[in-house]
Amino acid sequence: MKLVKKKIFQDFIAARGLKSTRQRDVILEAFLDSDRHLSIEELYLHLRGGNPTIGYVTVYRTLKLFAESGIAREFQFGDGQTRYEHVVKGEHHDHLVCVRCGAISEFSNDAIEAIQDEIATSHGFHIQYHKMELYGVCAACAAEAVEAL
Amino acid sequence: MKLVKKKIFQDFIAARGLKSTRQRDVILEAFLDSDRHLSIEELYLHLRGGNPTIGYVTVYRTLKLFAESGIAREFQFGDGQTRYEHVVKGEHHDHLVCVRCGAISEFSNDAIEAIQDEIATSHGFHIQYHKMELYGVCAACAAEAVEAL
DNA sequence: CCTCATTCTGAAAATGAATTTCACTATACG
DNA sequence: CGTATAGTGAAATTCATTTTCAGAATGAGG
Structure with missing residues (x-):
């Protein structure tokens, strides 16, 4: 699956006449290896450990590119930060x-x-995509809350 | 329904030891009369027509209060602005x-x-609320697109 | 009615994330 | 290689939201 996504992005880069760079490779690798739902800043901070360092702006632009290429989706979960997750069509x-x-x-x-x-x-509406989020307390937190009593 | 929401908000104000002000009344009235899904700025601009004018910050704070009182919900539809809609529990x-x-x-x-x-x-999750949005092309826009051919 | 402590208001400043700019660098096609 | 083109990253900008603060309004207790 990781290889498929890499291939999709490489094809996208090629089709657009964009260039393959060390930074994009590093960011793509880290993004695909990561847990999903990373914000720009989280990924940026993670990469800063690496050597040499990659700029915040490059992470930002590269994630946008991932979204355009179809290997990532943008999300807002209400914490003020935009998050990205990797997906395939x-x-x-x-x-x-x-x-x-x-x-x-x-x-x-x-x-x-x-x-x-x-x-x-029934609404004469042509769906392109949808978002659904259920907010609540996860099993782990519920257990913790019970212990605390 | 409008009266119910006003009552809820007044009770909330009283229970919290907050004060009833002209601005809050005006904002509440306009908010309940409005179309739903207003952003702070939209409501602010709408109110500026009135006389005397109410500050942006007051609209911002009052909408937050509405949300806390339970008569409004906050939303993000991905256009970068927070929107509010009036609801009852x-x-x-x-x-x-x-x-x-x-x-x-x-x-x-x-x-x-x-x-x-x-x-x-099945996930051991305790739902508090959810959000679901279907994104696509509405009937009117679809019709327009066909005409444009 | 007054008094006055408390809350409100609104302009301005601050914040924080996203986005743009620009001088410099790297890539890759020929 | 050489060079046109795209990429990088620091700094600056934008834009909505949030905080600050001095002056104004509210309303509970005289």
Whole structure:
């Protein structure tokens, strides 16, 4: 899957007449290896450990490129930072966001997608994509809360 | 419904030991009369027509208060501005967002809510609230696009 | 009605993330 | 190689949000 995404990005770079650079390689590698749902800053800080360092702006621009190429999606979970996750076309999932610890987990459900299509059709609406997030307390935090009593 | 929301907000103000002011009254009235999904700036600009004028900061703070009191919800639809819509507890709906004209319409669907609960349960997750947005082209924009051919 | 402690208001300043600019550097095509 | 083109990164800018602070309004207790 990682190789597929690399290939997609390389093809995108080539088709656009863009160049392959050390920074883009390093950022792509780190991005694909990372946990999902990274913000620009998180990825930037992670990369600063590396050597030599890569600028914030380059991380920012490269993540935008990833999104344009289709290997990443942009997200806003309400904490003020834009987050990126790696995906491939066709793949889709939604999120469970813990309001206590901020953990983000994923799920997907075909039945919901089917109903969404029905709703859209009945409104004369042509869906391009959707976002669904369930906010609440994750199992780990709930357990912790019980212990604390 | 408008009266109910006013009452809720007044009770909230009283319970918190806050004061009732002309500005809050004006903002509440305008907010409840307005179309939903207003940004701070939109509401501020709308109010500037009035006389005398109310400051941006006051609109900002008052909308936050509305959200705390439970008569409003905060939203991010990806255009960089925070939007507020008026709701009452228990009421819930989701959104269809047109990527061409920005129009936002609402829908609600019990089947989806039921599935969401199941998913949450199977993840040991305690849902507090959820957000679901379908992005695409609305009927009006689709019609326009066809005409333009 | 006054008094006055408390809260509000709103202009201005600060913050914080995203985005642009620009001088310099790296890439890659010929 | 040489050079046109794209990329990089520090600094500056933008833009919405949030905080600060001095003066104004509110309302509870005289």
